[in-house]
Amino acid sequence: xxxxxxxxxxxxxxxxxxxxxxxxxxxxxxxxxxxxxxxxxxxxxxxxxxxxxxxxxxxxxxxxxxxxxxxxxxxxxxxxxxxxxxxxxxxxxxxxxxxxxxxxxxxxxxxxxxx
Amino acid sequence: xxxxxxxxxxxxxxxxxxxxxxxxxxxxxxxxxxxxxxxxxxxxxxxxxxxxxxxxxxxxxxxxxxxxxxxxxxxxxxxxxxxxxxxxxxxxxxxxxxxxxxxxxxxxxxxxxx
Numbered sequence: 001x002x003x004x005x006x007x008x009x010x011x012x013x014x015x016x017x018x019x020x021x022x023x024x025x026x027x028x029x030x031x032x033x034x035x036x037x038x039x040x041x042x043x044x045x046x047x048x049x050x051x052x053x054x055x056x057x058x059x060x061x062x063x064x065x066x067x068x069x070x071x072x073x074x075x076x077x078x079x080x081x082x083x084x085x086x087x088x089x090x091x092x093x094x095x096x097x098x099x100x101x102x103x104x105x106x107x108x109x110x111x112x113x114x115x
Numbered sequence: 116x117x118x119x120x121x122x123x124x125x126x127x128x129x130x131x132x133x134x135x136x137x138x139x140x141x142x143x144x145x146x147x148x149x150x151x152x153x154x155x156x157x158x159x160x161x162x163x164x165x166x167x168x169x170x171x172x173x174x175x176x177x178x179x180x181x182x183x184x185x186x187x188x189x190x191x192x193x194x195x196x197x198x199x200x201x202x203x204x205x206x207x208x209x210x211x212x213x214x215x216x217x218x219x220x221x222x223x224x225x226x227x228x229x
Contacts, residue, residue, distance in 0.1 A: 044223075
């Protein structure tokens with residue numbers, strides 16, 4: 001069965017600290033897609049990244065970076081030099097190639113960045 | 116341009132009543148999704164439309180839930196005989212061509228059943 005686990009319920013950091021949000025997934029498919037979404041207090045989910053299972057290359061976008069490791073079924077997200085505006089709930093999600101229209105979300109990690 | 120619009124933003128209703136939740140997707144987006152998010156949880160898939168037809172409704176919890184998209188644009192999620200367990204935030208999302216394109220979510224409708 002497919003499942004996404006975000007074991008960290010809540011993380012608090014002080015501005016400028018680096019923080020890593022963990023995501024572990026389960027799937028029987030060999031082709032699948034992984035996502036990260038940000039949900040600020042306004043409630044709207046904001047797309048951050050999509051990764052397919054054949055591309056294990058790490059990605060960096062500004063202060064954000066993602067580490068995809070198939071060997072450990074993990075897709076971790078790191079924010080470098082965190083800022084107060086990064087405070088939000090972050091969701092990791094999975095979709096399988098045989099059912100790409102359905103995203104399976106984890107329970108989310110609430111990140112609080114204090115000044 | 117305008118994003119995904121959901122109305123109302125909040126809805127309070129009594130147990131047993133009927134409710135309709137509306138979603139206006141981004142213009143030109145053919146794919147439309149409904150998700151439900153309970154407190155402290157991630158969104159759960161309800162239904163997916165490609166154009167006017169429901170391509171996947173496997174996430175609808177029971178036959179009290181129904182959704183339509185008659186002209187391939189605006190969608191309405193309908194809940195009959197509401198129960199307290201239906202209380203949640205209902206999220207709508209749209210995309211250009213299914214999950215191959217990023218989903219753009221609305222701010223959701225917070226439904227409270229008293």
